[in-house]
Amino acid sequence: MPSRHVRLVPAPAPAAADVVLEALATLRREMEVPDDFPPEVVDEAEVAARRTADDGTTAGGPQDRHDLRDLPFVTIDPPGSMDLDQALFLERAGDGYVVHYAIADVGAFVVPGGALDTEVHERGTTLYAPDGRTPLHPAVLSEGAASLLPGEDRPAAAWRIALDAAGEIVDATVRRAVVRSRERLTYEEAQSRVDGPGGASPADASLALLRTVGELRRAREHARGGVSLEVPEQEVVSHDDGSFGLVFRSTLPVEGWNAQLSLLTGIAAARIMRAGGVGVFRALPAADPRDVARLRRTARALGIAWPRETAYADLLPTLDAAHPRHAAFLTEATSLFRGASYEAFGGTGQEPGVPDDAAHAAIAAEYAHVTAPLRRLVDRYGTEVCLALCADEPVPGWVLDALPGLPRTMGRTGQRASAYDRAVVDVVEAALLTGREGQAFDAVVVDVDDERRPGGDGTQGPTVLRGHVVLAEPAVRAPAEGTDLPLGEPVRATLREASVRERRVRFEVVARPDDGAH
Numbered sequence: 001m002p003s004r005h006v007r008l009v010p011a012p013a014p015a016a017a018d019v020v021l022e023a024l025a026t027l028r029r030e031m032e033v034p035d036d037f038p039p040e041v042v043d044e045a046e047v048a049a050r051r052t053a054d055d056g057t058t059a060g061g062p063q064d065r066h067d068l069r070d071l072p073f074v075t076i077d078p079p080g081s082m083d084l085d086q087a088l089f090l091e092r093a094g095d096g097y098v099v100h101y102a103i104a105d106v107g108a109f110v111v112p113g114g115a116l117d118t119e120v121h122e123r124g125t126t127l128y129a130p131d132g133r134t135p136l137h138p139a140v141l142s143e144g145a146a147s148l149l150p151g152e153d154r155p156a157a158a159w160r161i162a163l164d165a166a167g168e169i170v171d172a173t174v175r176r177a178v179v180r181s182r183e184r185l186t187y188e189e190a191q192s193r194v195d196g197p198g199g200a201s202p203a204d205a206s207l208a209l210l211r212t213v214g215e216l217r218r219a220r221e222h223a224r225g226g227v228s229l230e231v232p233e234q235e236v237v238s239h240d241d242g243s244f245g246l247v248f249r250s251t252l253p254v255e256g257w258n259a260q261l262s263l264l265t266g267i268a269a270a271r272i273m274r275a276g277g278v279g280v281f282r283a284l285p286a287a288d289p290r291d292v293a294r295l296r297r298t299a300r301a302l303g304i305a306w307p308r309e310t311a312y313a314d315l316l317p318t319l320d321a322a323h324p325r326h327a328a329f330l331t332e333a334t335s336l337f338r339g340a341s342y343e344a345f346g347g348t349g350q351e352p353g354v355p356d357d358a359a360h361a362a363i364a365a366e367y368a369h370v371t372a373p374l375r376r377l378v379d380r381y382g383t384e385v386c387l388a389l390c391a392d393e394p395v396p397g398w399v400l401d402a403l404p405g406l407p408r409t410m411g412r413t414g415q416r417a418s419a420y421d422r423a424v425v426d427v428v429e430a431a432l433l434t435g436r437e438g439q440a441f442d443a444v445v446v447d448v449d450d451e452r453r454p455g456g457d458g459t460q461g462p463t464v465l466r467g468h469v470v471l472a473e474p475a476v477r478a479p480a481e482g483t484d485l486p487l488g489e490p491v492r493a494t495l496r497e498a499s500v501r502e503r504r505v506r507f508e509v510v511a512r513p514d515d516g517a518h
Contacts (some may be wrong), residue, residue, distance in 0.1 A: 017242040019434075023427045023500050024129055031420055034123055037138050040115040045138040048109040048116075049145035052155065066177040068158055072202040073102055074183045075148055076190045076258050082143035083126070083135065083374045087156070087181045088261060089202075090209040095165040097213050101265050102156040102179045104146050106137070106373040106380045107387075112398035124413020126375040129424050130236045130244050135375075142374045150181045157370075157383045159265050167216025172268035173390045174383070191254040214257025217264055225313045226364035228256065229337075231321055231330045234477055236428050244428050246475040250321065262371045263363060269386050270366035274354050276389040278346025280382055280406055282367050283358040287312075287336040298332045302488040312336065313364075325488035327470075328446045337362045342378060342410050346395075347403025378410050426503040429476045433498040433505050443469040443493040445509070446477070448485045469493045469507055482509030 027033075037045075073087035089100040110117050120136055127134040135142050148154050158177035162170040182203055185193070193207050221228065232248040239245060266282070273279025292312065299306040299315075302325045306315055316333060319326040343358040344350070360367040370386060373379035381399055388395040448467035462483045469480040469491065480493055493507040 017244065019500055020244050020427060020431050021131055023431070023503070024131055024424065027420070027423050027427065027503070028129075028134075031416060031423070033127060033134055033416075033420065034119075037119060038115070041119045042138050042140070044111065044114055044116045045109070045141050048111075049140045052108065052145050064176065065155065066158065066175055068100070068102070068156075068177045069153065069180040071100055071179065072206065073100070073148070073179055073181045074185055074190075074203050074206070075150070075181055076185050076187060076254065079186045079188075081184075082139075082147060082149070083133075084148040084181070084184065085372045085374045085379075086262065087148045087179060088206070088210070088258075090206045090213055091202075092209070093162065096170065097163045097167075097209060099159070099161040099163065099213065099261060099264065101159040101161065101261055101371070102148060102177070102181075103159065103265075103371055103379075103383060104148055104374050105155040105157050105176060105383075106141075106146055107157075107384050108155040108176075109137075109141055109146050110380070112396075120377055121409055124377050124409055125417045127417055127420050129420075130238050130428065136377065137374060146374060148179065148181050150184045153178055153180050157387055159268070161264060161268050163213065163216070167213060167220050169264070169268055169271070172272065174269075174272075174386045175390060176387060187252050187255050187258075190258075191252045194254055210254065210257050210261075214253075214260045217260035218256070221260070221263070221364070222313065222317060224364035225311065227313045227316050227362055228259070229316065229330055229334060230256065231327065231334070234425060234475060236425060244431070246425070246428055246432065248470075248475045263367070265371050266367045266369060267363070267365050269368040269370045269382055272386050272389050273346075273368060273382075274366060276346070276385070276395075277352065277354055278389075278395055278400070278403070279368060279385045280342055280344040280378060280403060281355070281358040282340065282360055282369050283343045283355075284337060284340045284360045284362055286361045291336050295329075295332055295336065298329060298487065302326075302329050304329055324444045324490070328444065328488035331446045342407035344403040344406050346400070348397075348400045350404055376410075377413070378406055381406060423503055426505075427500060429474075429478060430498050430500040430503060430505050432474050432476065433495055434500060435498075437495050437498060440492045440494045440510075441507075442472040443480075443491050443507070443509075444472075445480070445485045445487050445489060445491055446470050448487050469509065476505065478505045478507055480507040480509050485509055 071089045073089045075084045075087045077084060085104050087102040091098050123136050126136045148156065156177050156179045157174050158179060159174045161172045164170050190207060193204060194211050198204055198208055230251055232250050235247050235249055237245050237247055270281055295312065296306055304325065319330060321327045321330055343355050345354050359365060368382045369376060369379050370382040371379060373383060381402060384399045385395055446468050448465055464481050464483060465485040466479065466481045467485045468477055470477045491509045493509050496508050497504060497506040
């Protein structure tokens with residue numbers, strides 16, 4: 001289904017703040033979402049932050065790091081972001097390119113086996129809600145000493161990835177460094193800079209190359225058989241008066257180009273791990289043939305031509321999410337990418353060897369998470385593995401000891417994060433619609449379940465279909481049922497239930513707009 005995010009920007013159709021805040025507090029209690037950090041964790045984080053400030057870079061001292069402060073790195077993130085994991089700088093090299101990608105060196109701050117390390121293993125990932133974040137690391141690190149904030153010297157794991165003229169990897173390495181970001185850009189600001197006349201600064205030249213390299217990497221992805229789905233994102237937003245709303249937002253091109261750099265780095269990291277015989281892959285199995293067959297039936301129902309000899313990776317780039325039928329198809333296509341997991345190898349007590357069946361099907365390559373260590377636990381370990389292998393040093397024992405248990409930890413915390421994201425949006429949807437039961441809304445059917453159930457008492461009455469609709473206003477995606485759910489078609493959907501307590505809304509499709517029902 002489309003991505004769901006929290007993004008604090010103005011939006012229409014507010015939901016009362018007190019109702020939403022109470023429901024979110026209940027949600028956190030039910031899901032046992034961590035509250036404030038224990039005092040000993042905060043103390044340890046503050047000591048680590050002061051230590052890096054005292055010696056200028058990190059606990060190991062500035063002499064242990066390459067000085068890359070002359071490179072004009074910039075960060076590109078959503079508005080208001082302070083937990084800045086990545087900074088980028090791109091330059092030409094002959095007929096190819098060099099991607100410099102600085103990643104926050106969280107390992108410089110976390111003592112293995114300490115109170116902070118124990119706590120982040122419990123959390124696993126940062127959680128987001130409209131009333132605030134539940135961070136992986138205390139703010140003194142995630143929004144302070146470890147964050148790649150502009151104008152500040154920061155310890156980083158600095159990737160240098162050389163590409164040929166076609167965007168293929170020629171060489172890749174990572175090393176500990178000191179960097180200083182020049183600017184903190186939003187996606188909108190970065191897109192404006194790329195689309196504008198262009199400036200004379202190295203940062204402007206780097207942003208211009210972001211488009212070039214991003215498109216080259218997208219072409220390489222397509223050639224491998226990989227796909228990047230661009231479905232409008234459903235986002236929770238905050239109003240100035242404290243109330244909340246929902247918007248559907250199409251991603252900007254610069255977001256896709258930026259994502260390609262992260263994918264590039266993850267692919268490079270996986271290659272280093274495979275060569276070294278130790279690491280942790282992010283794996284995704286190939287699509288189930290039954291799901292592909294179902295998606296082909298969906299294409300026929302939507303009137304989308306999909307020749308038998310055309311792979312879905314070749315079809316998806318031809319579709320436009322702004323077209324309702326295409327958006328419905330792309331929403332259904334996300335069902336092909338299920339079952340992602342982590343595969344660790346080379347750790348303490350594990351059999352030697354690298355898994356041969358741990359590629360990421362959507363990327364069509366082996367891949368590792370190494371670019372978001374402030375927000376995702378596994379990235380710190382993947383980064384430490386690559387740093388050691390590139391320096392021709394042994395992988396630290398504390399990393400090897402942790403590798404076998406990482407997939408289980410990330411599976412547990414990742415499931416909680418996904419459920420939490422869904423439930424947060426469910427709360428806001430229900431709050432927006434409470435009191436409007438019986439009202440009919442303009443909507444589009446975006447998916448229909450294969451299963452059908454009889455109406456009435458189970459033996460009589462018309463067959464009832466179940467699926468999901470997306471409303472034109474407010475920006476809600478919700479379950480619906482009816483005797484006729486025309487996939488990809490506009491309908492009138494009547495709200496039958498809206499419960500903030502149950503975090504549930506339900507619609508009934510009773511007619512299409514041209515049927516005269518209002």
